[in-house]
Structure formats: structure tokens, C-alpha cells
Amino acid sequence: MGLTIQRDNSPMNTDRSSPQLVQTDLAWHNRFHQLGPDFFTPLAPQALTEPYWVGRSEAVANLLGLQPSLLYTEDLLQALAGNWPITGTQPLASVYSGHQFGSWAGQLGDGRAILLGETNGFEVQLKGSGLTPYSRMGDGRAVLRSSIREFVCSEAMHGLGIPTTRALCVTGSDDQVWRETPETAAVVTRIAPSFIRFGHFEHFAARQQLSPLRKLADYVIERYYPACLTPSTQSGNAYAKLLQSVTERTAVMVAHWQSVGFCHGVMNTDNMSILGLTMDFGPFQFMDAFDPGHICNHSDHGGRYAFDQQPDIAHWNLYALGQALMPLIADQAQALAALGTFKPTFKHQFHQLMCAKLGLMDVASQTSDPTLADQQLITELLQLLAIDRVDYTLFWRRLSQAVASQHFEAVRDLFLDRPMFDHWLLQYKERLMLINKELQADLMLKSNPKFVLRNYLGEKAIQAAKTKDFSVVADLLKVLQHPFDEHPAFESWAGSPPDWAASIAISCSS
Ligand SMILES: Nc1ncnc2c1ncn2[C@@H]1O[C@H](COP(=O)(O)OP(=O)(O)OP(=O)(O)O)[C@@H](O)[C@H]1O
Numbered sequence: 327m328g329l330t331i332q333r334d335n336s337p338m339n340t341d342r343s344s345p346q347l348v349q350t351d352l353a354w355h356n357r358f359h360q361l362g363p364d365f366f367t368p369l370a371p372q373a374l375t376e377p378y379w380v381g382r383s384e385a386v387a388n389l390l391g392l393q394p395s396l397l398y399t400e401d402l403l404q405a406l407a408g409n410w411p412i413t414g415t416q417p418l419a420s421v422y423s424g425h426q427f428g429s430w431a432g433q434l435g436d437g438r439a440i441l442l443g444e445t446n447g448f449e450v451q452l453k454g455s456g457l458t459p460y461s462r463m464g465d466g467r468a469v470l471r472s473s474i475r476e477f478v479c480s481e482a483m484h485g486l487g488i489p490t491t492r493a494l495c496v497t498g499s500d501d502q503v504w505r506e507t508p509e510t511a512a513v514v515t516r517i518a519p520s521f522i523r524f525g526h527f528e529h530f531a532a533r534q535q536l537s538p539l540r541k542l543a544d545y546v547i548e549r550y551y552p553a554c555l556t557p558s559t560q561s562g563n564a565y566a567k568l569l570q571s572v573t574e575r576t577a578v579m580v581a582h583w584q585s586v587g588f589c590h591g592v593m594n595t596d597n598m599s600i601l602g603l604t605m606d607f608g609p610f611q612f613m614d615a616f617d618p619g620h621i622c623n624h625s626d627h628g629g630r631y632a633f634d635q636q637p638d639i640a641h642w643n644l645y646a647l648g649q650a651l652m653p654l655i656a657d658q659a660q661a662l663a664a665l666g667t668f669k670p671t672f673k674h675q676f677h678q679l680m681c682a683k684l685g686l687m688d689v690a691s692q693t694s695d696p697t698l699a700d701q702q703l704i705t706e707l708l709q710l711l712a713i714d715r716v717d718y719t720l721f722w723r724r725l726s727q728a729v730a731s732q733h734f735e736a737v738r739d740l741f742l743d744r745p746m747f748d749h750w751l752l753q754y755k756e757r758l759m760l761i762n763k764e765l766q767a768d769l770m771l772k773s774n775p776k777f778v779l780r781n782y783l784g785e786k787a788i789q790a791a792k793t794k795d796f797s798v799v800a801d802l803l804k805v806l807q808h809p810f811d812e813h814p815a816f817e818s819w820a821g822s823p824p825d826w827a828a829s830i831a832i833s834c835s836s
Pocket residue numbers: 434435436437438439453460461462463464465466467468592594596597605606607608836
């Protein structure tokens with residue numbers, strides 16, 4: 327299905343006071359809207375002055391059923407900047423609550439995001455599209471730099487095979503937005519099968535509003551977790567099964583984060599997707615030097631969301647979700663059993679991912695039974711990487727190449743304590759003797775990305791975009807959507823970060 331825009335041959339009218347209806351042949355089924363007024367406030371996005379394209383993902387256009395060429399039209403630009411309404415959409419801002427940095431924050435909600443509606447199985451949301459009833463002290467806007475980071479990172483996560491919300495495009499404007507300094511506004515158009523968060527459930531549970539709580543849970547089960555309806559394991563308690571399914575998906579997502587060295591930075595319960603998708607790309611970071619205690623968010627003074635805390639925090643957040651679902655589950659033992667699946671699921675998934683990174687896998691079945699020896703190999707390696715603060719991405723890619731060529735010097739050079747690395751390498755090589763080298767090297771090159779969105783690369787794209795050069799955003803997108811490919815023209819992006827990368831500070835300000 328394609329989008330066709332009703333052409334208006336009169337001169338382009340970008341005056342925010344007279345928006346033009348953008349007609350599409352996309353079928354909109356706004357099922358979240360059908361939940362009713364307890365869940366949202368109907369609200370149109372606010373206009374951006376003289377918008378321009380900052381970045382666009384043709385892959386996401388295809389996913390939505392949009393002809394990618396439409397991403398080059400003024401009409402769609404106006405629509406996705408929030409200036410012109412799209413026929414069939416029913417824009418709204420949803421209400422949710424949540425725990426922020428471990429404390430109950432009360433009512434939050436889409437303070438700067440507008441859900442346009444749902445098409446082709448995806449909800450389409452504009453982030454940074456103006457004030458809503460849930461904006462609290464904020465201005466409803468997002469700045470160019472954070473919008474570029476969200477756009478590129480969500481596509482990069484997808485490229486890495488990590489469950490995530492995705493992004494269609496970023497539109498920008500010279501409208502001024504004040505943060506620590508004056509900046510300019512931008513809007514990310516992002517998509518996901520659902521943007522429902524743990525915080526949506528917490529909202530109604532905290533208010534003891536059982537009827538909307540049940541309605542929301544039933545909606546999520548019916549649409550996204552229909553298997554919970556089949557009476558099998560847990561004596562037919564669909565809500566306990568929902569909790570277990572969300573627990574397992576969340577564990578899988580965080581295992582992926584840990585395997586690629588991704589720090590989320592703001593794992594508040596209002597940033598946790600009910601579908602186990604990576605969501606809200608704020609002060610995130612792909613680590614350069616491996617440091618298990620790394621804190622990527624400069625506003626996180628206590629290190630609550632440090633890299634090595636992420637699995638425990640995800641589990642904590644799931645307890646908050648479990649608490650919210652308790653009136654429906656009505657059986658503590660079943661709720662605890664559901665939550666109890668987190669640790670084994672995480673452990674299993676993490677082991678699988680790390681074994682793939684090391685090439686220690688039965689390539690045909692893509693599984694490996696967690697042996698104690700392999701677990702030890704992984705643990706010891708992570709300790710070595712941490713002690714010498716070895717660049718995480720570089721290490722894994724060089725190891726993959728070393729296994730392919732059987733020359734380990736380049737990877738050895740990354741360590742300060744080389745005898746320690748040699749000791750580990752000896753054990754690893756012994757283990758490798760049991761496996762087909764060619765298949766193993768191939769698996770490793772597909773499991774260890776050459777490129778991740780290092781902070782400094784995002785910074786380069788942002789600095790160029792501030793001068794209206796959006797080519798770096800486009801190049802980054804191209805490379806990061808296929809991070810396991812060689813991309814020889816971008817070799818320098820695969821190397822060590824420059825010294826100035828260490829001075830980049832990313833806070834919650836966005
Ligand atoms: N500039 C702003 N104006 C209004 N509300 C804001 C602003 N920034 C954040 N908020 C709101 O504050 C709460 C917490 O913000 P947080 O940084 O977690 O989310 P976010 O980055 O806005 O977006 P999302 O979670 O939708 O990706 C949310 O309710 C969010 O909508």
C-alpha cells in the first residue's frame with residue numbers, strides 16, 4: 327500500500343494558521359484511540375516554522391508501506407513536522423505514570439509526543455511536537471541533537487538485531503528551544519507496534535482504577551500476547567502469563583544491550599516498553615573502553631543506571647509492573663513465578679549472544695548449551711577487558727578477524743597486560759580446536775559489529791547538522807543500518823575514538 331498525496335497546485339502554504347489536509351491511502355486503524363478517553367487527551371501536534379528534512383529512513387518507509395520517494399516531498403515534510411494533518415489519523419497524547427530513579431514520580435504522560443495513529447500494524451508517533459496536558463514544566467519540544475541521536479540510534483539498534491522502536495525521519499526548524507544554551511527544535515517520527523509502557527499500567531494501578539487497568543491489560547494481551555489466552559502452564563491466569571511474557575522479552579532485550587556494550591541511561595519505568603523494545607534514546611551510550619561500572623548519563627549521580635546495573639534495574643522495573651498487575655493476577659505466587667523467569671532467561675540469552683561473539687556455537691542450530699568452561703571463558707575475558715579498559719567494539723571485531731586469519735597480534739595489541747591475555751588466548755584456542763574455523767569466523771563477523779553509534783560519531787553528525795549539512799546523518803544511518811558489513815569508505819569510523827570523545831558529556835537535557 328502506498329501513500330498518495332492529494333496535490334494542491336496553489337503555491338506552497340507553510341503558514342501554520344492554514345494547514346492543508348494531507349490525504350493518504352494508508353489505512354489507519356487507531357486501536358489505541360479506541361480504548362477511550364481514560365487513556366489519552368485528543369490533541370494535534372503544534373506547528374514548526376519552515377521545517378526541513380534532517381534525516382530519513384527509507385527502510386522504515388517501506389516497513390510502513392510508504393513509498394520512500396514521498397520522504398522527499400514538501401507535503402510529507404509538513405505533515406511530519408506536525409504542521410498539516412493526515413487524513414485518517416486521530417492524534418492524541420497518552421497518559422502514564424512511573425518510577426523515575428527508583429522513586430514514584432506520579433502522573434507523567436506524553437509531554438512532548440503525539441501519537442498520530444496506527445497504520446500497517448505500527449503506531450506512528452511524533453516526538454518533540456509541542457505542549458500537551460502532560461508537559462509539566464517542559465516546553466513540549468525536543469532539540470536537534472537529541473532528535474538525531476534518537477533517530478540514528480533506533481535504526482542502529484535494529485541493524486544490530488536488538489528489539490527497538492524505530493524511526494522514519496527527523497524534521498528540523500530554526501525555531502529556538504532553550505536548554506542550557508539556545509538550540510533549535512526538531513521532531514522525530516518514530517514507529518513501534520505499540521508505545522505502551524510499564525508506566526501506563528502503573529498509572530491506573532496507583533489510582534486504583536481497576537476497570538481501565540483491566541481494559542489496558544486485555545488490549546495488550548489480545549493484540550500483542552494472544553498466546554497468554556490459551557490455558558496451559560499457569561492455570562489459565564492470562565495476566566500472570568502476560569507478566570511472564572513481558573519479563574522474558576525484557577530479559578532478552580537487556581541481554582542484547584549487555585552483549586554490545588549499550589548503556590540506556592534512563593531506565594525509568596516510564597521508559598520500559600510493554601513489548602520489550604528499546605525505547606527513549608536519551609543519554610544512551612555505546613561504551614568505547616569497557617568499564618562495567620560506566621555511567622553514561624551525567625545526571626545519574628548515584629550510578630543507578632550504570633552499565634552493570636542494567637539487568638537488575640530491568641528486573642526491579644518488572645517488579646513495579648508486577649505490582650501494578652497484582653489486582654488482576656490476584657495471586658502472589660503466580661506473580662513471583664512470572665518474575666522469577668527473568669534471571670534464567672537473561673542468563674541463557676546473554677550466554678547465547680556471548681558464545682556467538684566468541685564463535686563458540688553449533689552454527690547449524692545456532693544454540694549452545696551453557697557449559698561451565700565456556701561461562702568461565704566469557705567471565706575471565708570480560709574481566710581482562712575491564713582491567714585494561716579495552717575498546718569493546720574494536721576488541722570483538724579484531725578477535726573475529728584474528729580467528730579468520732589465525733593472526734592474533736592486532737587483538738593482543740589492545741591489552742596492556744599481554745601475558746594475562748596470552749593465558750586467556752591459550753584456553754580459547756584450545757576450545758576453538760573443537761570447532762570448524764571457517765564457520766566460526768563467519769559467525770563471529772556476523773555477531774561482532776564493525777560499527778556502533780559511538781558518542782563521537784553522533785557528535786560529528788550533530789555538529790554538521792547544526793550548519794545544515796545533513797550528509798553525516800545520512801552516512802551514519804547507511805553504515806549503522808548494516809553494522810556488520812565492511813563499508814570500506816567509512817573505515818575511520820571503525821577505529822578507536824579520538825581523544826576528544828572522552829570529554830563528551832550527555833545528560834538528560836534533550
Ligand atoms: N521538553 C519537554 N517538554 C514536555 N515534557 C517533557 C519534555 N522532556 C521530557 N518530558 C516528559 O517528561 C517525562 C520524562 O521524560 P523522558 O526524558 O523519560 O522522556 P522523553 O525523552 O520525553 O520521551 P520518550 O520516553 O517518549 O522517548 C515524560 O513524560 C516526557 O514526556
